[in-house]
Amino acid sequence: MEKLIITAAICGAEVTKEHNPNVPYTIEEIAREAYAAYNAGASIIHLHVRYDDGTPTQNKERFREAIEAIKTKCPDVIIQPSTGGAVGMTSGERLQPIYLNPEMASLDCGTLNFGGDEIFVNTENMIIEFALKMNEVGVKPELEVFDKGMIDTALRLHKKGYIKTPMHFNFVMGVTGGISGEIRDFLFLKESIPEDSTFTATGIGRYEFSVATMAILAGGHVRVGFEDNVYISKGVLARSNGELVEKVVRIARELGREVATPQEARKILGLEVKS
Amino acid sequence: MEKLIITAAICGAEVTKEHNPNVPYTIEEIAREAYAAYNAGASIIHLHVRYDDGTPTQNKERFREAIEAIKTKCPDVIIQPSTGGAVGMTSGERLQPIYLNPEMASLDCGTLNFGGDEIFVNTENMIIEFALKMNEVGVKPELEVFDKGMIDTALRLHKKGYIKTPMHFNFVMGVTGGISGEIRDFLFLKESIPEDSTFTATGIGRYEFSVATMAILAGGHVRVGFEDNVYISKGVLARSNGELVEKVVRIARELGREVATPQEARKILGLEVKS
Amino acid sequence: MEKLIITAAICGAEVTKEHNPNVPYTIEEIAREAYAAYNAGASIIHLHVRYDDGTPTQNKERFREAIEAIKTKCPDVIIQPSTGGAVGMTSGERLQPIYLNPEMASLDCGTLNFGGDEIFVNTENMIIEFALKMNEVGVKPELEVFDKGMIDTALRLHKKGYIKTPMHFNFVMGVTGGISGEIRDFLFLKESIPEDSTFTATGIGRYEFSVATMAILAGGHVRVGFEDNVYISKGVLARSNGELVEKVVRIARELGREVATPQEARKILGLEVKS
Amino acid sequence: MEKLIITAAICGAEVTKEHNPNVPYTIEEIAREAYAAYNAGASIIHLHVRYDDGTPTQNKERFREAIEAIKTKCPDVIIQPSTGGAVGMTSGERLQPIYLNPEMASLDCGTLNFGGDEIFVNTENMIIEFALKMNEVGVKPELEVFDKGMIDTALRLHKKGYIKTPMHFNFVMGVTGGISGEIRDFLFLKESIPEDSTFTATGIGRYEFSVATMAILAGGHVRVGFEDNVYISKGVLARSNGELVEKVVRIARELGREVATPQEARKILGLEVKS
Ligand SMILES: [Mg+2]
Ligand SMILES: [Mg+2]
Ligand SMILES: [Zn+2]
Ligand SMILES: [Zn+2]
Ligand SMILES: [Zn+2]
Ligand SMILES: [Zn+2]
Structure with a gap:
C-alpha cells in the first residue's frame, strides 16, 4: 500500500472561534496551525484565508501572505488553496489563489444544499471553467465530491477532455445535503x-x-482539520490541528500504514516540484 | 413480491415535440397519452402541464383541466402532479396543483446541477415547506431523489418530523448532475x-x-414515459407513452411479476381512496 | 456491450425425468435438446452424459458419442463438457472428457455442501490438477464458483500460475450450500x-x-437449462431446453442486447477454432 | 453503539509453538493466555484444548480441566468452546464440550476447503445436529461463517426452526478456501x-x-488471538494473546468505542448468567 498522505484543512470558511477558540484567522495563527499539522505528519495544507476578524476571503494578496508565512515555517509542505470561496462569490473571485502558482487547488464538482436556504453553487459550466483554468496554469485539481453524482460528473468532464488523468478525488462525507459518512457510503x-x-x-x-x-x-488518503471537525473526541475540543493529525498518525501506525512526507506525497500524486 | 406499480410520466417540462412529435402539450393530447398509458398498464400518471404552445406551467386551472380530461377517460387512475415546475419558479407557483386534492405529488429532495448553467433548486427549507403543505392537505409525497445524499436528507427530515412514514421514494437515475443509472447505483x-x-x-x-x-x-416499482425517454429502443422513437408502458409490462411478465391496477397500487402505497 | 453468449446446460447429473419428462438421458434425446437450444440461440452446450437409464457417467466413450450426435445436428456449436461428475468419482474419472479435444470444460473452484449429507468435493489440489491438465490439452476452463471464496481461490491459483488469463467465470447462484441468487449477490x-x-x-x-x-x-453471459431449472414460469414445466433459451432471447431483445452466434462467442471468449 | 465485545481465540487447533512459542498447549499455559487476554479486555475466551504435546483434542475431561483453570483466574469470563475439532473427528467427538454447560459454543455453518487436500467438513445434516443439541442443552451458538453461502445456510436453517434468533454470527475472513478479508467482503x-x-x-x-x-x-464485535494470527505487527511475533487484545482496545479507544465487560457482553448477546 502507498504511504498515507494526510491533508490538514486548518481553517475553512465557515467554522469560527466560537466553535473552537483555536480556529485560526490571522496570518500568524494560520501559520501556527499549519506548522502544528505539518509537525504532526500532514504533508498537504488545504488552505482558506480570512481577514483578521474572521471574515473569509479569496483575496489573492491575503492568500499570498498566508502561503509565505506557512512556507517560512514548513518550506516543503504542499499548499492546496480552496477555490470554494464563500456563498455569493463569483468564479473570478474564487479562482484567485490558483494564480499564485500553488501545486494543487480544490475543485468542487457539483451543486448541493448546505442546509436552510443555502446552496453551494458549482454549475457544470463553472466546473469546466475551473478545470480549464487550472490546466492552463498547471495546478492539479483535487476533485471535491459531496455525492456520487459528482463523481459521475467528473468522469463525464474527463471524457470530454476537461479534466486530466490521473484524477485525484476528495470524498467529502457527512455534509448536510451531501452523502452521509457510513462505511457503505x-x-x-x-x-x-x-x-x-x-x-x-x-x-x-x-x-x-x-x-x-x-x-x-x-489505501486512500486522509483529510482532517478544523474546517471539518473541531473535536478530538466526543465533546472534547481539539487544542490544534496538530492534535487531529496526531490522532490519524496513531491510527495509521496501529494499522501498519506509514505516513508520507511532502516529497513522497508529491510522488504519489504526480506533482512536479515547483520553485 | 408485491404487484408492480407502473407510473407514466407522460409529458414532463423539458421534452418537446422536437424530441418526439408525440409529446403531448394540449389538454386533449395529455388525456390521449394518459389513456394510452393507462390502457397499457399504468396505474399512476405523473403529470406536468403545458400551455398549447408547449410552455410548461404550474397553473392550477391548467392542472384542473388536465386532471378532469384524464379522469374522464380513465376514472380510477392515480394522478400525481409534479411540484418540480420549471427553472425560476417560486415555491408558491410550484405548489399550486397540491390544492386540487390529488392523491400524490412529487417532492424533490435536493438541489443539483442540470447541465450548463442550470440548477434545479430545492433548498432544505423549500423541501420542508413542500412536505408540511402536503401533509396539511393530505397529499402523499413521492420523494424524488437524484443522488444518495437526497435520501439522507429525506431521512433526516423524517427524523425531524417533516416527512411521514411509510415513505415512498422515486430514484431518478441518469440525470446530468445526479447519480448515474448503473446496477450498482x-x-x-x-x-x-x-x-x-x-x-x-x-x-x-x-x-x-x-x-x-x-x-x-x-420488488420496486417503475416509472417510464416521455418525460424521461422518448425512444422505444435504440434510435426508434416511441409512438406513445402506451408503447413504453407495454414494454415494461412485457418484461414484467417474463419475470413473473404481475402488474397492479390503480386500486391495488393505492393499497400498496397506503393511499386513501379520494372522492 | 458484447453480444450475449447463451449456454444451455441441457441435462446435468442430478435432475431426472421425474422432475421434467423432457430431461434427456439417451444420446438421441441429448442431441434433440442440444439442437433445440442451439436453434433458439444457444452458442454453448454445457454437457453431462448419462446412460440410457439416466445414470450419470463421465465415461469418455459416452461423451464422444454425445458430442458426435450433437455436432451432426449443430456443427458449429461450442461443446463444454462438465468435469463435475457425480459424488464419489475420482479426479481421473471426472477429467475424461477433456481428452476429447473440446474447446472448453467446466472447472469447479471449491468444495461446498449440496444439502443433507452431500458434499461436492473439489479440494485445492484437485483444482490445481484440473487446471494444469486443461492447460496441457488446450481446453479453456469455465471457472464454476458457488460462492465468493471460490473466486478468491481462482485468483490465488492464477497468481501462482495455475490458471491463465483472461479468466472466464460461471457464477452458479442459488445452490443449497452456496451463495443465494439475489441482486446483491x-x-x-x-x-x-x-x-x-x-x-x-x-x-x-x-x-x-x-x-x-x-x-x-x-454485460455478462447467461446459462439456462434443465440442469439448473425445469420450469418456464412458476409451476409450468418447460417443454424443452429450447423454450428456456427462447425466453432468455426475448428478454435480451427487450433490453437491446444481441445474441452471439457460436463464432461470435468464440471470439468473445478467446477460443481458437478447433478442427 | 453497543460496547465492544472482544473474543480471544487463544490457541486454536492448527497453530503451533513453531509459529509462535507463546501458543499455549498445557492447561497452565492456556490459563495464562486466557488471563492475559481477559486482563487486556477480552470478555469471551474462544477455547480449543490440546494435550501437553500440542495435539488437539475435543476430549471432554481436557476441556473441563481447561475451563476450571481459566475460571480460577478469571471467574466471570465467558467461555466459548469450539466444536470445530480437527480433521477426521466425528460429530460426537466434536460436540463433547457442549455438555460441560458452557454459555456459548461455536457452530460451523458449512463445508469448505482448507488448502491442499484438506476439507473442513460440516455437512448440512451435521449443522442441524449441532444446532439441535446446542438448543437442547441451552448453549448459544456462535455461527461461524467462512463465506456468504454459509450465512444463507444459517438463515435457511433458522426458517426451518433449527437455529433460534437473535442469531450471533462470526465472520471468519481470509481462510484459504473462504472469503477474503477486504472491506467489501x-x-x-x-x-x-x-x-x-x-x-x-x-x-x-x-x-x-x-x-x-x-x-x-x-458496531460489530471482534475476535483476535493466536488461533487466527500470531503477529502483533508485520513480522513481529506477539508476546501473548493479551498483547493482541490490547491493540484492539487501543484502536477502539481512538474510535470512541468502549469495551464491554463479560457482564455487559452477556447482556448484549442475550446470555443468561450460568451458575
Ligand atoms: Mg447532489
Ligand atoms: Mg463455500
Ligand atoms: Zn475547504
Ligand atoms: Zn416530473
Ligand atoms: Zn454441470
Ligand atoms: Zn476455533
Whole structure:
C-alpha cells in the first residue's frame, strides 16, 4: 500500500472561534496551525484565508501572505488553496489563489444544499471553467465530491477532455445535503472512481475519524482539520490541528500504514516540484 | 413480491415535440397519452402541464383541466402532479396543483446541477415547506431523489418530523448532475431506504428500461414515459407513452411479476381512496 | 456491450425425468435438446452424459458419442463438457472428457455442501490438477464458483500460475450450500472478478431468469437449462431446453442486447477454432 | 453503539509453538493466555484444548480441566468452546464440550476447503445436529461463517426452526478456501445478516487488525488471538494473546468505542448468567 498522505484543512470558511477558540484567522495563527499539522505528519495544507476578524476571503494578496508565512515555517509542505470561496462569490473571485502558482487547488464538482436556504453553487459550466483554468496554469485539481453524482460528473468532464488523468478525488462525507459518512457510503464512492485515481476522504463532524480510518484501511488518503471537525473526541475540543493529525498518525501506525512526507506525497500524486 | 406499480410520466417540462412529435402539450393530447398509458398498464400518471404552445406551467386551472380530461377517460387512475415546475419558479407557483386534492405529488429532495448553467433548486427549507403543505392537505409525497445524499436528507427530515412514514421514494437515475443509472447505483439507493418504504425507479434516456428491469427484479416499482425517454429502443422513437408502458409490462411478465391496477397500487402505497 | 453468449446446460447429473419428462438421458434425446437450444440461440452446450437409464457417467466413450450426435445436428456449436461428475468419482474419472479435444470444460473452484449429507468435493489440489491438465490439452476452463471464496481461490491459483488469463467465470447462484441468487449477490460476485475476465451467470431453480436478466443488463453471459431449472414460469414445466433459451432471447431483445452466434462467442471468449 | 465485545481465540487447533512459542498447549499455559487476554479486555475466551504435546483434542475431561483453570483466574469470563475439532473427528467427538454447560459454543455453518487436500467438513445434516443439541442443552451458538453461502445456510436453517434468533454470527475472513478479508467482503457479510443479529468478525493472518477495525467502526464485535494470527505487527511475533487484545482496545479507544465487560457482553448477546 502507498504511504498515507494526510491533508490538514486548518481553517475553512465557515467554522469560527466560537466553535473552537483555536480556529485560526490571522496570518500568524494560520501559520501556527499549519506548522502544528505539518509537525504532526500532514504533508498537504488545504488552505482558506480570512481577514483578521474572521471574515473569509479569496483575496489573492491575503492568500499570498498566508502561503509565505506557512512556507517560512514548513518550506516543503504542499499548499492546496480552496477555490470554494464563500456563498455569493463569483468564479473570478474564487479562482484567485490558483494564480499564485500553488501545486494543487480544490475543485468542487457539483451543486448541493448546505442546509436552510443555502446552496453551494458549482454549475457544470463553472466546473469546466475551473478545470480549464487550472490546466492552463498547471495546478492539479483535487476533485471535491459531496455525492456520487459528482463523481459521475467528473468522469463525464474527463471524457470530454476537461479534466486530466490521473484524477485525484476528495470524498467529502457527512455534509448536510451531501452523502452521509457510513462505511457503505465510503465503499460505494471508492468503488466509483477509476483504478488509476487516488483519493482523500474527509469525514465531517462526528464522521472525521471513522472516515479517516476507512481511508487508511482502503489505501486512500486522509483529510482532517478544523474546517471539518473541531473535536478530538466526543465533546472534547481539539487544542490544534496538530492534535487531529496526531490522532490519524496513531491510527495509521496501529494499522501498519506509514505516513508520507511532502516529497513522497508529491510522488504519489504526480506533482512536479515547483520553485 | 408485491404487484408492480407502473407510473407514466407522460409529458414532463423539458421534452418537446422536437424530441418526439408525440409529446403531448394540449389538454386533449395529455388525456390521449394518459389513456394510452393507462390502457397499457399504468396505474399512476405523473403529470406536468403545458400551455398549447408547449410552455410548461404550474397553473392550477391548467392542472384542473388536465386532471378532469384524464379522469374522464380513465376514472380510477392515480394522478400525481409534479411540484418540480420549471427553472425560476417560486415555491408558491410550484405548489399550486397540491390544492386540487390529488392523491400524490412529487417532492424533490435536493438541489443539483442540470447541465450548463442550470440548477434545479430545492433548498432544505423549500423541501420542508413542500412536505408540511402536503401533509396539511393530505397529499402523499413521492420523494424524488437524484443522488444518495437526497435520501439522507429525506431521512433526516423524517427524523425531524417533516416527512411521514411509510415513505415512498422515486430514484431518478441518469440525470446530468445526479447519480448515474448503473446496477450498482440502483442497488446502492435501494439499500439506502428504510425497510418499510416503497420505491419507484426512473431511468433517464438510455437507462429507462435497464433501471425499470432492475426495479422489477428488486420488488420496486417503475416509472417510464416521455418525460424521461422518448425512444422505444435504440434510435426508434416511441409512438406513445402506451408503447413504453407495454414494454415494461412485457418484461414484467417474463419475470413473473404481475402488474397492479390503480386500486391495488393505492393499497400498496397506503393511499386513501379520494372522492 | 458484447453480444450475449447463451449456454444451455441441457441435462446435468442430478435432475431426472421425474422432475421434467423432457430431461434427456439417451444420446438421441441429448442431441434433440442440444439442437433445440442451439436453434433458439444457444452458442454453448454445457454437457453431462448419462446412460440410457439416466445414470450419470463421465465415461469418455459416452461423451464422444454425445458430442458426435450433437455436432451432426449443430456443427458449429461450442461443446463444454462438465468435469463435475457425480459424488464419489475420482479426479481421473471426472477429467475424461477433456481428452476429447473440446474447446472448453467446466472447472469447479471449491468444495461446498449440496444439502443433507452431500458434499461436492473439489479440494485445492484437485483444482490445481484440473487446471494444469486443461492447460496441457488446450481446453479453456469455465471457472464454476458457488460462492465468493471460490473466486478468491481462482485468483490465488492464477497468481501462482495455475490458471491463465483472461479468466472466464460461471457464477452458479442459488445452490443449497452456496451463495443465494439475489441482486446483491450477483453484483458482489461480478465486482469480485478482474476487469479483463468474462462471466456467465447461472441461477438455480427460481433464480434462473432473474439471474439471467441481471447478467444481460450487466454485460455478462447467461446459462439456462434443465440442469439448473425445469420450469418456464412458476409451476409450468418447460417443454424443452429450447423454450428456456427462447425466453432468455426475448428478454435480451427487450433490453437491446444481441445474441452471439457460436463464432461470435468464440471470439468473445478467446477460443481458437478447433478442427 | 453497543460496547465492544472482544473474543480471544487463544490457541486454536492448527497453530503451533513453531509459529509462535507463546501458543499455549498445557492447561497452565492456556490459563495464562486466557488471563492475559481477559486482563487486556477480552470478555469471551474462544477455547480449543490440546494435550501437553500440542495435539488437539475435543476430549471432554481436557476441556473441563481447561475451563476450571481459566475460571480460577478469571471467574466471570465467558467461555466459548469450539466444536470445530480437527480433521477426521466425528460429530460426537466434536460436540463433547457442549455438555460441560458452557454459555456459548461455536457452530460451523458449512463445508469448505482448507488448502491442499484438506476439507473442513460440516455437512448440512451435521449443522442441524449441532444446532439441535446446542438448543437442547441451552448453549448459544456462535455461527461461524467462512463465506456468504454459509450465512444463507444459517438463515435457511433458522426458517426451518433449527437455529433460534437473535442469531450471533462470526465472520471468519481470509481462510484459504473462504472469503477474503477486504472491506467489501466485510461489508457484504455484515449486510447479509438480519437486523436483530449480532456479529463478531475475525480476520485471519494479515487481515486480523483491519477486519477488527472495520468491526469496531460498524458496531460489530471482534475476535483476535493466536488461533487466527500470531503477529502483533508485520513480522513481529506477539508476546501473548493479551498483547493482541490490547491493540484492539487501543484502536477502539481512538474510535470512541468502549469495551464491554463479560457482564455487559452477556447482556448484549442475550446470555443468561450460568451458575
Ligand atoms: Mg447532489
Ligand atoms: Mg463455500
Ligand atoms: Zn475547504
Ligand atoms: Zn416530473
Ligand atoms: Zn454441470
Ligand atoms: Zn476455533
